Amino acid sequence: MIHPRRTVRLPLLRSVGLANFSLYKLSPELTVDINPGVFCLAGANGLGKSSFIAALNFGLTGGVAPPTVSIQHLPKYRRDASRYSEKYFTGRIDELDRATAEVSLKFEIGDLAFHLTRNFFEPDSLRYLAVSTAHGERIVEHDSRLDSEARQDAYEELIVQATGLETFDQFVFLQHFVLSFDEWRHLLFWNERATELVLYLALGLNPDLAKRADELRKAATGAGSLARNFQYQATTSRRELRSVTAQLKTQANVQPAVLDRYTEAQGQHEGLLTERHRLSQALRDARLEFAEASARQLTIRNQYESAFQGRMGDPSLSRLHPVIGLTLSDNQCRVCGTQHEDGPASITSALRTSECPLCATQLPQQPPKSESRRLLQELDAQLHDATSRASSAALTVGRLEREASDIEGTLTTVESEIALFEAENELSTAFLKGDVHAELQRRVKDLESAVDVAMMRKSEQLQLRAQAIDSLEPIQTELLSAWRAAEVEFVPRFRRLAESFIGLPLQVQLDLGPGAFGIAHLALSVNTTHRRNSEQLSESQRFFLDIALRMSLAQHMTGDGACCIYVDTPEGALDIAYEARAGDMFSKFVADGDQVVMTANVNTSQLLRRMAQRCGHRFMQLVRMTEWTTLSDVQSSEEQLFTDAYELIERALAGDDMASGSENG
Numbered sequence: 001m002i003h004p005r006r007t008v009r010l011p012l013l014r015s016v017g018l019a020n021f022s023l024y025k026l027s028p029e030l031t032v033d034i035n036p037g038v039f040c041l042a043g044a045n046g047l048g049k050s051s052f053i054a055a056l057n058f059g060l061t062g063g064v065a066p067p068t069v070s071i072q073h074l075p076k077y078r079r080d081a082s083r084y085s086e087k088y089f090t091g092r093i094d095e096l097d098r099a100t101a102e103v104s105l106k107f108e109i110g111d112l113a114f115h116l117t118r119n120f121f122e123p124d125s126l127r128y129l130a131v132s133t134a135h136g137e138r139i140v141e142h143d144s145r146l147d148s149e150a151r152q153d154a155y156e157e158l159i160v161q162a163t164g165l166e167t168f169d170q171f172v173f174l175q176h177f178v179l180s181f182d183e184w185r186h187l188l189f190w191n192e193r194a195t196e197l198v199l200y201l202a203l204g205l206n207p208d209l210a211k212r213a214d215e216l217r218k219a220a221t222g223a224g225s226l227a228r229n230f231q232y233q234a235t236t237s238r239r240e241l242r243s244v245t246a247q248l249k250t251q252a253n254v255q256p257a258v259l260d261r262y263t264e265a266q267g268q269h270e271g272l273l274t275e276r277h278r279l280s281q282a283l284r285d286a287r288l289e290f291a292e293a294s295a296r297q298l299t300i301r302n303q304y305e306s307a308f309q310g311r312m313g314d315p316s317l318s319r320l321h322p323v324i325g326l327t328l329s330d331n332q333c334r335v336c337g338t339q340h341e342d343g344p345a346s347i348t349s350a351l352r353t354s355e356c357p358l359c360a361t362q363l364p365q366q367p368p369k370s371e372s373r374r375l376l377q378e379l380d381a382q383l384h385d386a387t388s389r390a391s392s393a394a395l396t397v398g399r400l401e402r403e404a405s406d407i408e409g410t411l412t413t414v415e416s417e418i419a420l421f422e423a424e425n426e427l428s429t430a431f432l433k434g435d436v437h438a439e440l441q442r443r444v445k446d447l448e449s450a451v452d453v454a455m456m457r458k459s460e461q462l463q464l465r466a467q468a469i470d471s472l473e474p475i476q477t478e479l480l481s482a483w484r485a486a487e488v489e490f491v492p493r494f495r496r497l498a499e500s501f502i503g504l505p506l507q508v509q510l511d512l513g514p515g516a517f518g519i520a521h522l523a524l525s526v527n528t529t530h531r532r533n534s535e536q537l538s539e540s541q542r543f544f545l546d547i548a549l550r551m552s553l554a555q556h557m558t559g560d561g562a563c564c565i566y567v568d569t570p571e572g573a574l575d576i577a578y579e580a581r582a583g584d585m586f587s588k589f590v591a592d593g594d595q596v597v598m599t600a601n602v603n604t605s606q607l608l609r610r611m612a613q614r615c616g617h618r619f620m621q622l623v624r625m626t627e628w629t630t631l632s633d634v635q636s637s638e639e640q641l642f643t644d645a646y647e648l649i650e651r652a653l654a655g656d657d658m659a660s661g662s663e664n665g
Contacts, residue, residue, distance in 0.1 A: 007559035017104035022094040042602040043625025049599035050183035059103040062123040074169035095392040109162040192521040220468035227461035234454035290393035297386040494552035564595040583610030612652035
């Protein structure tokens, strides 16, 4: 049975706000409105372009896509992305800013307008949430008394309703793996697991089918894993049975559940050791950073006190040497002991002419008051910065010490559990001293029973796996039917975008994979040649063809509605022949009424200039990232190159609108 096609509604960004995002030093509080068409944040290497895309996705989903991930179960993936977000933003946000660093987003889904604020270290909470209709009617009023986690729950429920998806986990998956091409360069074309999940959603099927397929695959995978475990237990018992029969060393019969817990504890123990080592290194680095910051703080403070005394004190020589000062204080020479009625004339005369009373050397002049004041201001600013760094480093040390203490406590508990297991499952002394023959006979019966039980449980799990596969087959059949109905529209859309980049004829087909339990995926052909492995294409080809696939899937998924793609442009992979073509592909996408939020290096390449020519100011918004944060020394020395490149793009924007760009194309 073919379910009626459903269209999904996706977020369209309208505004982004970042507060205390330490990476952007020149803009601690920034807000950027995002217009329809192309929003391009143009900068340079090391300024935080990739972090901007990650911040947007974190605001929308409460997670950041991990660099390496296996898509097996959507709820687990969401938990992994949520946990990874703290690691990602630690270092990008200073310790002193952790409590106040926030991302605020305004976006639309269908006829609903969302406004939210999320702290970068509170992935499961929202600090602000308001939702209204296109006509201004409030659906959700922000309530400061509401618990921040309850606010997140309300947000997830509204997102599911507004998008038409089945779960918020599906939304997180789509946002990270389909709508975003980020710094990790995850490729949909060659990730069969991710492609299959998105196809259920993109082809307009009931979202419950995607959820059901996910559950069935997890059930089948779990049953297969348990079957292998029981087979392993049976094999182990048979091996032990042979050893007992031969009166060799015998191991205790450990119950499967206890053995599983022991294996789990061993794995947990290894993980804790790794984490302890990581924390130890991090703590050592943090302490070193604190020591360096404290030393610099002390040095600057000493310089400041010296400069302050020089400004406020008597600049005369009497303040510079105690012999001169004491002689002038009581008119008694500290060298020969002679008592004078007034200060010795030779000393007072020398001081009036700024000469040394002992050797008549001309003394250096004291700096003017204005110069000493400027020096104090500079040292005061340096002292404030050094104090801030030392405070931040101290907080980092404290946090890492607490985490290390927690790890040690958990490690002690796990080690005790492992030791207890090993003690309880040793062979008894009665076996070693008693009737060996009778004990061996009893042991043989126990092992035979263990083999039978393990094989029976293996059979049960294989049956459950087969049932899951049988239940999955009609869903795959429905997916194939939906593809055949959609390929008339989807394939030409993909080819239009992808061929404008690669310049070769393309074809894409649905492949259900080998066997009844195969994974559905898309098979790509370039110039009639199958490209089943990513290595069969150049880096630029596989990156931008994958971006074209995401664009096509998003357009097909939303039907007549608009969609937004987030791209951390992999321009370094492009040669000069493909730069302009990539710009053409992006321009065609937004010409259909869709949105691109992208980051790119500003340079003299044709990618941004071609997009600017095609889109014009009406459909392309250029934001200079060099105004957000400081450049490196090398970049600062060549800052005019950035200015020239920006001006080239601005001139291209001013020279053509969307209509003339289309005509030129």
